[in-house]
Amino acid sequence: MKSLRRKLYKEILWLQSQLESKREAGVNVDDEHDLPTMAAACMYDGVRCCGFSSHSKHIKRNDVYPFEPLIVRSLWDQDHRIRRIPDILFYTQEVFNVKTGKIEKKQFVDKFIGTCAEDNAANCVLRETKNNLNKPKRLKQLVFDYPLRTRTYEREKMCKVCNKLFNKP
């Protein structure tokens, strides 16, 4: 786990230095001039990868399918409403309605799927281990370190969607 964390810190340091030079170079609206919010590291059978929160623009441009098949299958098992990926995950929660004074069920849009740093890192590991005999069969076999905020190195909790997707407690 320590080597995984070290790799992540190094990646963030590299990213920060890249950002500085990008900004100095001037305006380029097609390029990202900001740090990704979160970074995460994933490991399986000696393969270590780092990932960053990202939006789907890159995925479309590079014509890379946003998820490796294992993630798609897992998503499909969990929620059959997901027809198009990346899509939005809806969830319902009981909330207290101030106007009526009752507890009601309300539908929330949680977040975009496929934009988390964990998705990015897991995709990278699955891609790297694709041709291995001992490739992961289930997503819960992947090991994650805490996701970090790239600006401050502050550890955050894994989000609800990733917790569900990667079966982490």
Place this chain on the structure above:
Amino acid sequence: MYSHKYQLTHDMDCYFNLNGFPIHIATNGGLVPDSLGTVGELQEIQRLVTQIDATQAYELNREYLSRLDGNSFPTQEEWNEFELDLPARFSVFDERDYELPFHWLLYSLSFVENARKGFFSFDRIATTWAGYDIYQLIAWPKSFHLSNSLNVGNHFRLKDCDDYYCGSVKCWPLVQMLKDAELRG
């Protein structure tokens, strides 16, 4: 402005003028109003800001930093064990501040950089139930006295500011200000 997806997944540095004061905010994945400028304008401000010398004396919001949970950050021992160099940018801190807890330094580094360049530097710390973001002041230039200069206090909701100052949350006066400074350079 960038798409919502970009804003939600990036920790953007936004700069604007609020009631005549230069403000920097770290969005931490929050949404910002379109009035902060186009992508080109935002990147142009970021370029101009990189050219400002970080020379001003600064103040840290120690009260807020003391509330941070040190366990959520890497320790100095861990950092040394990994044989990682401290970011070269650490030189922006005053020597006296090296005494501060390591996680204070890690957290406030980027905010101090901006305060050194003359900006009131805020971090997005929470989102209200109604979806408005709360920004907390982390560092500011020492030459300003908070009580009588920045009426918004040491934290604000971006939406409130825009309403209160009648849509004054705009990047353009700041761009002009920075460009004038560059030309005088």
